[in-house]
Amino acid sequence: MDLKQLNAFIAVAELKSFSAAATKTGLSQPSLSRLLKQLETDIGVMLVDRYNRPLHLTEAGTFFYDKISTILTEMDTVVSMTQRLSVPSSELNIGFVPSILYGLLPEIIAMLKQSNPEIEVNLKDISSYQQMDALKSGEIDIGFGRFAHQDPWIQQILLRHERYVVALPKAHPLANVREQRLIDLANNRLILYHQTHLPISTTVAPVANKTINNKSVNSKKPNSLHNQPLSTEAVTEPLLYLFAQYGISPFMTTTVSDLQVALGLVAAGEGITLVPASLKTVRTEQISYQSLIHENVTSPIYLHTLKDFVHPKIPDLLIAIYQVYEQRGITYRRQNFVSSL
Template identity: 85%
Template structure:
């Protein structure tokens, strides 16, 4: 078997159509059919049930697809990484989640360009989990995210923890209380906005719901750490929509402290007394390829932290072996 045969099979398995798969792969339908037939002949196994429409995979075909698709993804990743290692781009492509942009990222980029004027920087708004695939494909070289990831292809370092603040409508009875407690917020409608959830933990201390299911929504997880369950919740598509609803008096939410300059005419941001109610900021890149400009990015980050008096522990990515 060869890669052409495998890619042809993957296309048919995913699209369940010879014509659609031929269009995707740029092959003629007869060529696609020959590749698939040769693959089945080489393996001595029927992978595709051709007598149903749309096409179905046989039981063996489903098993083969599940296993081979992940292997081909790794092959593509290795090819992309090898190409970048051979000819590193002069540009530094940086992924970030939106909440980072409201914090120190603009200052970091300004410092980076000041210290290294020759660096071309491209910024891309992309979620924490999407950054994993973007790193592998080469769309980004490094990413700022809010979640830890377990991925053999990725290495990450924790930059710092950012305190959450509570966002309340200006007319809310607690809007002028300087230090808030989660228990006092539980009777409000909590607006949830995270599209990425925490990974399921096997740790016995992981907060559980009444049904003993792990709580993975980040804001609910924070409340659950104190044995609190909000009275009512509403889930929206992103952080900006959540703050819009708070401004309209439709509920409250928790946001990283860097966002407390947003919609200040309608929203009151107040501190929480709980020191461990924080949102981490991670920096991640590939395990086997570190863009040559990333050390300069880290230097810029730590320079800004020192200017702002932010506590941090200096770290660096491991060089590929």
């Protein structure tokens, strides 16, 4: 059993076609078929059912694919890390979620360049979830995200918690109320925009799915622990989870592709949403941003990097982060990444 055989099997398993797999691997179809047959002979198990179209894996093949694809991904990660260790890059590639860019990230990068004028920084807009693979492949060296992740290759530190504010259309009856309560917002359409969900669950009232103007909409009456019992349902959407913490289920929700679209709908009077406080300078001529009285309605900011390889400029980035926090009077607990090398 060798890597050529395994890569041939992975290509066939994923594409379900010998011709497509041959094109992807750069092999002829007879060579690809021969490698796959050799692999099956080596382990004594038929992995691919060749008598159906499209091709599909046998039960043993499915098990083998699940396990071996993980191992091959780890091998690719190890190779990438080894290459980076042998020739460290002078560039620092930073991944970020869009909401971070509206916050202190520009100040942090300016501070970093001020103390390290020779450094070259590349910024990449990439979701919290996608940052994990980007770190392993070497696409980024470090990532700013909003979600905690459990990954054996990744280490992370919590930088701080940022308070949420409510974004309302300027004409909304609550637009000038300085301190808002979630229960008072529950009768509005809540616009959801997160692409990454929480790895946790709580309880919330059942959701009736509807579609309005080609948008995914969940319609329901507001609920509170004080007046109606809640049924058990996993809640991993971040904004719904915030409401569920108080036993509240918004009357109606609309799910959109990203935060900018959500704020565009708020500006158009199509609903309300919650955003980190750093975004309260966006579309201020159309949107009113108001504080929430709930102190625990916050969005965390995490910093992620590899466990076994910490880019040499990351400690300087952390210094710049904490310098900006001190200038802004932000409370934080100083932390450092640990390299096992």
